Structures are given as structure tokens and as C-alpha cells.
Amino acid sequence: MSAGVLIVGAGHAGGAMAAALRQSGYAGAITLVGAEPLPPYQRPPLSKAWLKGEAGPDDLLFRPPAFYSDKSIGLRLSTRVAAIDRTAAAVTLEDGQRLPYEHLVLATGSALRALNVPGVASTGVLELRTAADAERIKAALAPGRRLAVVGGGYVGLEVAASARSLGAQVVVIEREARLLARVASEPLSAYFARCHAGHGVEIILGASVTAFEERAGAVAGVRLADGRVIACDVAVVGIGALANDALAAAAGLECNDGIVVDERCRTSDPAIHAIGDCTRRPLPRYGRTMRLESVPNALEQAKQAAADICGRPAPKPEVPWFWSDQYDVRLQIVGLPFDVARQVVRGDANAGQFAVFHLDADNRLQAVEAVNAPGEFVAGRQWVGARQQVDPARLADTGLTVKQIIDPAAPGAAGKP
Amino acid sequence: MPKVTYIEHNGTRHEVDVPIGLSVMRGAVDNGVPGIDADCGGECACATCHVYVDPAWLARTGAPGEMEKSMLSFAAVTQENSRLSCQIPMTAELDGLVVSMPEGQH
Numbered sequence: 001m002s003a004g005v006l007i008v009g010a011g012h013a014g015g016a017m018a019a020a021l022r023q024s025g026y027a028g029a030i031t032l033v034g035a036e037p038l039p040p041y042q043r044p045p046l047s048k049a050w051l052k053g054e055a056g057p058d059d060l061l062f063r064p065p066a067f068y069s070d071k072s073i074g075l076r077l078s079t080r081v082a083a084i085d086r087t088a089a090a091v092t093l094e095d096g097q098r099l100p101y102e103h104l105v106l107a108t109g110s111a112l113r114a115l116n117v118p119g120v121a122s123t124g125v126l127e128l129r130t131a132a133d134a135e136r137i138k139a140a141l142a143p144g145r146r147l148a149v150v151g152g153g154y155v156g157l158e159v160a161a162s163a164r165s166l167g168a169q170v171v172v173i174e175r176e177a178r179l180l181a182r183v184a185s186e187p188l189s190a191y192f193a194r195c196h197a198g199h200g201v202e203i204i205l206g207a208s209v210t211a212f213e214e215r216a217g218a219v220a221g222v223r224l225a226d227g228r229v230i231a232c233d234v235a236v237v238g239i240g241a242l243a244n245d246a247l248a249a250a251a252g253l254e255c256n257d258g259i260v261v262d263e264r265c266r267t268s269d270p271a272i273h274a275i276g277d278c279t280r281r282p283l284p285r286y287g288r289t290m291r292l293e294s295v296p297n298a299l300e301q302a303k304q305a306a307a308d309i310c311g312r313p314a315p316k317p318e319v320p321w322f323w324s325d326q327y328d329v330r331l332q333i334v335g336l337p338f339d340v341a342r343q344v345v346r347g348d349a350n351a352g353q354f355a356v357f358h359l360d361a362d363n364r365l366q367a368v369e370a371v372n373a374p375g376e377f378v379a380g381r382q383w384v385g386a387r388q389q390v391d392p393a394r395l396a397d398t399g400l401t402v403k404q405i406i407d408p409a410a411p412g413a414a415g416k417p
Numbered sequence: 418m419p420k421v422t423y424i425e426h427n428g429t430r431h432e433v434d435v436p437i438g439l440s441v442m443r444g445a446v447d448n449g450v451p452g453i454d455a456d457c458g459g460e461c462a463c464a465t466c467h468v469y470v471d472p473a474w475l476a477r478t479g480a481p482g483e484m485e486k487s488m489l490s491f492a493a494v495t496q497e498n499s500r501l502s503c504q505i506p507m508t509a510e511l512d513g514l515v516v517s518m519p520e521g522q523h
Binding site: 019022023042044047063064065070071146195296301316321323325330332374375378402403 | 446447448449451454456457458460462463464484487488491521
């Protein structure tokens with residue numbers, strides 16, 4: 001019998017891969033190896049509904065546990081892979097056991113960037129990547145507890161919002177001059193700064209963390225480069241992630257800040273695919289390669305790899321998209337702001353409902369950031385994919401419906417998308 | 418347990434038990450029914466769990482909410498009976514529900 005498909009990594013990408021193979025009619029053996037004790041689960045709720053206690057462990061699971069036995073998918077949990085032997089087409093587990101493969105799929109994900117400062121090992125300095133991490137944060141938060149969030153990116157801001165709803169006091173410390181500096185436009189940064197301040201979060205920008213102060217081994221404060229110490233009972237560090245590509249690199253696969261793959265998720269070895277956060281992938285819409293840390297990316301690449309392994313036509317390329325929930329704010333982003341010549345804001349940021357459209361020099365839509373504006377997001381997803389040219393003046397005109405922006409004959413309902 | 422029948426675009430039917438309280442989307446995903454992608458995991462953020470509700474069931478599933486309507490408004494193949502299946506919670510009254518899937522979700 002064939003050794004089948006061996007998937008290393010049982011996160012969102014690995015779980016979706018196993019399911020996509022069965023949906024594509026793959027009849028061989030499938031084995032899913034994961035370092036964590038849980039079957040594949042959803043990470044996005046960890047900083048949101050789950051942290052707030054609005055979702056339980058069963059809600060997190062990507063599929064019910066019986067799914068894997070029903071579909072003859074072997075689960076090897078709490079198991080780490082130590083090495084790939086490409087010549088023998090087998091992986092070696094940390095306990096020395098070897099698992100052969102016909103196709104190997106690397107879905108090893110990403111790891112949080114470490115903050116290497118004194119005191120980072122103190123009790124109460126936490127990070128958020130896994131369900132176990134989220135459990136520790138949840139247990140540490142309570143009304144009146146003082147939380148310091150290091151890093152004003154999406155994870156940090158979502159944790160801040162959830163912590164406020166649990167009654168904790170929250171300070172967000174960001175090294176850059178604005179929140180979300182690497183991942184959102186300036187109007188969004190300004191909006192979320194106001195939004196969090198309005199919910200009682202203190203925001204400190206342009207501040208480098210030099211140490212965690214401790215008292216009896218537990219964190220007591222965050223020391224900044226200017227000498228200030230921000231007192232806290234618990235700290236959460238979220239300063240970005242790095243691709244887990246060491247296993248692939250050690251096996252001689254081409255890596256460049258991520259495992260390099262093509263549009264079908266093939267690595268430099270024809271028997272090995274790689275999917276999800278661990279990859280550097282082509283973005284056909286933008287003529288670039290990039291690492292994308294997102295659920296939609298993991299799902300798209302799982303479908304691409306499954307189609308390739310099953311000899312099926314490649315699925316239609318998707319435009320990257322992302323979302324974030326903070327308080328009652330739903331942010332949806334589609335596309336990436338490459339080659340942007342102008343930004344157009346549609347709607348009123350002060351009213352909490354607006355979208356930032358990013359256009360290139362030919363007024364082709366490159367990306368949309370939509371705040372509580374799902375119509376703009378869904379339209380943007382189509383227009384970005386179609387390289388639609390859009391008139392900036394019509395975009396900004398909220399007297400037009402979203403459909404009327406590109407189709408003057410569309411029915412009107414002025415003011416509303 | 419209440420049952421839902423999912424009909425793929427190619428006509429393949431899947432009859433599945435869906436526990437009360439789970440969404441119609443989760444019923445499909447948990448059982449590996451193809452055609453419902455549910456990229457966002459049920460947060461009404463992605464519009465990739467689009468289904469057509471059998472007209473006989475429309476009164477019982479109710480109408481889409483404002484967020485859902487906006488998400489649906491741009492799908493090329495929406496019909497009067499279009500819903501996002503993550504926004505239809507399973508109830509005893511929906512035992513026997515029939516939904517069909519569009520050609521694609523993207």
C-alpha cells in the first residue's frame with residue numbers, strides 16, 4: 001500500500017489540507033502530525049470570542065473529532081517532526097520513529113517573534129499563539145487587573161479589546177509611531193487609536209521596551225527606553241511572527257523567509273508541498289511573492305495543494321483578505337496596498353463606518369480596508385480581482401450606492417451601500 | 418437529531434444530522450460536505466457559505482440580517498432565497514431542511 005500523504009502541522013492549513021484531499025476524492029492514506037494536543041482548531045477566536053468566554057473548546061474545533069476517523073485521516077497529536085529524509089521519502093519524529101510518505105505537505109505555521117529583553121521569562125509575561133496560551137491569558141485577566149500589551153498589531157489590539165470587555169485595565173505599547181503600522185493604512189491606525197482610547201485603553205506610541213520589571217519572579221511592570229515603567233500584573237507580547245521553515249531548510253528545500261512555493265504550493269522537491277503561514281507564495285494579482293499569515297491564505301493553499309496532488313485543475317486564484325473584530329468594530333481588508341498612487345476614504349471615520357480604497361496610478365483598485373462596511377468589502381473583493389478602474393470622485397460620493405460607483409444605471413438607495 | 422439535505426451544484430445530495438444550535442454551515446463543514454467553504458469559520462465575514470434555501474423552507478429560516486444582506490449583495494449568483502448558512506442556526510422546526518449550493522463560493 002502507498003505511504004499516502006503525510007501532513008506535518010495540524011493547524012488551520014493542515015486540517016484544511018486533510019479535508020480538501022478527501023473532498024477531492026483522494027483515496028490513499030492521510031496522516032496528520034501535530035505538535036499540539038488538540039485536533040485542528042480555529043485560532044482567530046482565541047483573541048476574540050474565546051478570550052471573552054463567549055465560545056467554548058468545542059466551538060474552536062475545525063471539525064468534530066469523529067470527522068477524522070470517519071474520513072480515515074490518521075491523527076498523530078502531541079508529536080513533533082525532527083527531520084525530513086528526502087532520499088528515503090520519510091520523516092523522523094522526535095522519538096526516533098520514522099513515517100514514510102508518497103507526498104509530504106509542510107503546514108508548519110509560524111512562531112511568535114521573541115522579545116529578547118531582561119525579565120521576559122517572568123511569570124505573567126504571556127504570548128498568544130495557541131489555545132493553551134489563550135487559556136493562560138484568560139486565567140490572568142479579571143476586573144481591575146492591569147494588562148500591558150506589547151505590540152499594537154491585530155493580535156495585541158484584539159487582546160486589548162477583549163481584556164477591556166472583561167474589565168481589565170489596559171495599556172498598549174507600540175514601537176512605531178502609529179498602531180498597525182505594518183499592516184494597515186494611516187486612516188485606520190488613527191481610527192483604531194481613537195476607538196481604543198474611547199474604550200479606556202491607554203496607548204503609548206514610539207516606545208521601545210527594554211525590560212520587564214519583576215517582583216518575586218512575577219511581572220510587575222514594563223520598562224521603556226525613556227526610563228518610564230508601566231506598572232502591570234500581566235503582559236502580553238505580540239510583535240509579529242516568523243515562518244517555521246527550519247525543518248524545510250534543514251532538508252535543503254529552498255527557503256527565503258518562508259518555504260518558497262509556486263502557485264500550486266510545490267516546493268523545490270516535487271514530492272513536497274508547503275501551505276499556510278510557513279510559505280513564501282506567489283501573488284499573481286500583484287506580480288510578487290509574499291508571506292501571508294491568514295486563515296483565508298491557509299485555506300486557499302490547502303485547496304491548491306490538494307488539487308495538485310489529485311491531478312485536478314488548479315482552483316481560481318483568490319484575492320488575499322483578512323478580518324479583525326475589536327469591540328463592535330468589524331474590520332475587513334481585501335487585497336494588498338502595492339503600487340498605490342492614491343487613497344480615497346469613503347464614509348465618515350467619526351461615524352465608525354467607512355472604507356479606505358487604495359488605487360494605483362491608473363485608478364485600478366489594489367486594496368480596500370472596510371470598517372463596519374461589508375458592502376464596500378464584498379464589492380472590493382470583486383473589483384480588486386478584476387483590476388477594476390474606479391473613479392475616485394465617485395468612490396468618495398456616499399450619495400451613490402456601492403454598485404452605482406461603477407454602474408450609474410444600478411438602482412439607488414442613496415447613502416446606503 | 419434534525420436532518421439537513423445539502424445539494425451540490427452537480428446534483429449530489431448529502432443528508433446529514435445537524436445538532437440543534439449548530440449552524441447549517443457547521444453541519445456541512447463537520448461532515449465534509451463539499452461546496453460550503455466557510456473560510457471565516459462562521460463570523461459572517463467572508464460570504465463563502467452561500468446557499469439557496471429550498472423555497473418551501475424560507476418562512477422557517479427567516480430573512481437575512483443587515484450584515485448578511487450586505488455580504489450577499491455582491492455575490493454574482495444570488496437569488497431571492499440566498500442565505501449565508503453560518504447565519505442559520507439549526508432548530509427542531511428546521512428538521513428536513515433542504516439547501517442547495519451555488520456553482521462556487523469565490
